[in-house]
Amino acid sequence: MDIEKAASRREEEEPIVQRPKLDKGKGKAHVFAPPMNYNRIMDKHKQEKVSAAGWKRGVAIFDFVLRLIAAITAMAAAAKMATTEETLPFFTQFLQFQAEYTDLPTMSSFVIVNSIVGGYLTLSLPFSIVCILRPLAVPPRLFLIICDTAMMGLTMMAASASAAIVYLAHNGNSSSNWLPVCQQFGDFCQGTSGAVVASFIAATLLMFLVILSAFALKRST
Amino acid sequence: MKTGQAEIVETSKGIQKSGLMSRRIAILEFILRIVAFFNTIGSAILMGTTHETLPFFTQFIRFQAEYNDLPALTFFVVANAVVSGYLILSLTLAFVHIVKRKTQNTRILLIVLDVAMLGLLAAGASSAAAIVYLAHNGNNKTNWFAICQQFNSFCERISGSLIGSFIAVFLFILLILLSAIALSRRH
Numbered sequence: 001m002d003i004e005k006a007a008s009r010r011e012e013e014e015p016i017v018q019r020p021k022l023d024k025g026k027g028k029a030h031v032f033a034p035p036m037n038y039n040r041i042m043d044k045h046k047q048e049k050v051s052a053a054g055w056k057r058g059v060a061i062f063d064f065v066l067r068l069i070a071a072i073t074a075m076a077a078a079a080k081m082a083t084t085e086e087t088l089p090f091f092t093q094f095l096q097f098q099a100e101y102t103d104l105p106t107m108s109s110f111v112i113v114n115s116i117v118g119g120y121l122t123l124s125l126p127f128s129i130v131c132i133l134r135p136l137a138v139p140p141r142l143f144l145i146i147c148d149t150a151m152m153g154l155t156m157m158a159a160s161a162s163a164a165i166v167y168l169a170h171n172g173n174s175s176s177n178w179l180p181v182c183q184q185f186g187d188f189c190q191g192t193s194g195a196v197v198a199s200f201i202a203a204t205l206l207m208f209l210v211i212l213s214a215f216a217l218k219r220s221t
Numbered sequence: 222m223k224t225g226q227a228e229i230v231e232t233s234k235g236i237q238k239s240g241l242m243s244r245r246i247a248i249l250e251f252i253l254r255i256v257a258f259f260n261t262i263g264s265a266i267l268m269g270t271t272h273e274t275l276p277f278f279t280q281f282i283r284f285q286a287e288y289n290d291l292p293a294l295t296f297f298v299v300a301n302a303v304v305s306g307y308l309i310l311s312l313t314l315a316f317v318h319i320v321k322r323k324t325q326n327t328r329i330l331l332i333v334l335d336v337a338m339l340g341l342l343a344a345g346a347s348s349a350a351a352i353v354y355l356a357h358n359g360n361n362k363t364n365w366f367a368i369c370q371q372f373n374s375f376c377e378r379i380s381g382s383l384i385g386s387f388i389a390v391f392l393f394i395l396l397i398l399l400s401a402i403a404l405s406r407r408h
Contacts, residue, residue, distance in 0.1 A: 099362070103360070103362040103363070104360065104362075104363070105354070106351045106354070106355075138405045141405070142401060142402065142405055145397075145398075145401045146398055146401070149336070149339070149394050149397045149398065150394055152336070152339070152340070153339055153343045153390060153393075153394055156339075156340050156343040156344050156347070157343045157344075157346070157347035157390075158347070159344075160343070160344035160345075160347050160348045160351075161347040161348055161350060161351035162351075163348060164293040164347075164348035164349075164351045164352055165351055165355070167292070167293070168293075168352070168355075168365075169363070173290070173291060175285075175286070175290035175291070176290065176291070176356070176365075176366070176368045177366060177368075178363075178365045178366070179363075179364060179365075181363045203340065207336050207337070207340060210332075210336050210397070211332070211333050211336060213401070214329055214332040214333070214400075214401060214404065215329060217401060217404045217405045218325050218329060218404060219325070219404075219405065219406075219407060
C-alpha cells in the first residue's frame with residue numbers, strides 16, 4: 001500500500017533515472033531496470049510528438065508558399081533589370097545614347113545573382129514539400145536553413161549594391177563630380193528602381209524563411 | 222520488464238557526452254562573435270577616420286575627400302557601428318548558452334536577431350563595395366570619373382576597410398548555422 005502511494009506521487013515528477021547497482025566481483029551482468037513511470041513518459045512523449053507535428057506541418061506549408069512567392073519575385077527582378085533598355089531619341093553622327101544593364105557591372109552582377117537565387121528557390125521547393133510530408137525530420141530543414149541563409153546574404157548584397165548605384169544615378173554626387181544620369185534616361189531609371197525593390201522584397205522573404213525554419217527546428221523535448 | 226528495455230535508461234556518462242557537443246558549439250559561437258566584433262568595429266573606425274586633402278587648391282575650392290561625401294560610405298560606417306554594438310550585447314546571451322542547459326527559446330531569439338543584423342551588414346558592405354568599385358574604375362557610359370586617380374590614400378583606406386566587413390558577414394552566416402545545429406540537437 002505504501003509503495004503504491006509513493007509510485008502515484010512520483011508519477012507527476014520527472015522520469016526517474018536509476019543509478020546502476022555495482023555488483024563487486026561477482027561476475028554478473030549489470031541489469032538496468034527501467035524507471036517506474038516508463039509507460040507514462042512514453043505516452044507523454046508520443047502526445048507531444050503528435051502536437052509538434054501539427055504546428056510544424058503548418059509552418060512547413062507557410063514556408064512552401066513564401067518560397068514560391070520569393071522565387072517568382074527574384075526571377076521577376078532579374079528579368080525586369082535585364083530587359084530595361086532605353087535609347088534616347090537624339091543622336092550624333094558617331095554616338096547613339098543608349099542605356100542598358102550591361103553598361104554598369106553592378107547591374108550585371110545583380111541580374112546574375114537574382115537569377116541564381118530564383119533558380120535555387122525553385123529547386124528547393126521539393127525539399128520544402130518533404131518538410132511538409134515529414135514535419136519532424138531534421139536534416140531537410142537544416143539543409144534549407146543553411147542554404148537560405150547563404151542565399152539571403154547574397155541577395156541582400158546584390159540588391160543593396162544596385163540600390164547604391166541607382167541612388168547615385170538619381171542624385172549624383174557633388175564632391176566627386178558624378179552627374180545624375182536619370183535626368184536624361186528616365187525610363188531606364190524607373191525600370192532599374194523597380195527591379196531593385198523586387199529584389200529587396202525577395203531578400204526580406206528569405207529572411208522570414210530562415211526565421212520560420214529556426215522555429216520549426218525547435219525540439220519540444 | 223527487466224531485460225528487453227535496458228536501453229531506455231541513459232547512463233550519466235551518455236548524457237554528459239551529448240551535452241558536451243552543445244557546449245563546444247556554444248563556445249565556438251562565443252569566439253566567433255568576438256572575432257566578428259573586432260572586424261566590424263575595425264572597419265567602422267578605418268572608414269570613419271579617412272580624410273585626405275589634396276596638396277593643390279584654387280582660391281575658392283579645397284579638394285577634400287571624407288567618408289561623409291558619399292552617402293553609401295556613411296551608411297557603411299553606421300551599419301558597422303550598429304552591428305558591433307549588437308555583437309557586444311549578444312556576448313552575454315552567448316555566454317549564458319555555454320553555461321545553461323535548456324537554451325532553446327533564447328537561441329531562437331538570437332537567430333532572429335542575427336538574421337536581421339546579417340541583412341544590415343550585407344547591405345552596408347555591398348553598397349560601399351559598389352561605390353568603391355566605381356571610385357576605382359569609373360564608368361564610361363555615365364561619364365562618372367574614377368576619383369581614385371587623384372585621392373590615392375583615401376581609396377586605399379576605404380578599400381581595406383571593406384575586407385573586415387565581408388569577413389564579418391561570413392562569420393555571421395557561420396553563427397546562424399551553428400545556432401541552427403545546436404537548436405536541432407536533442408540536448
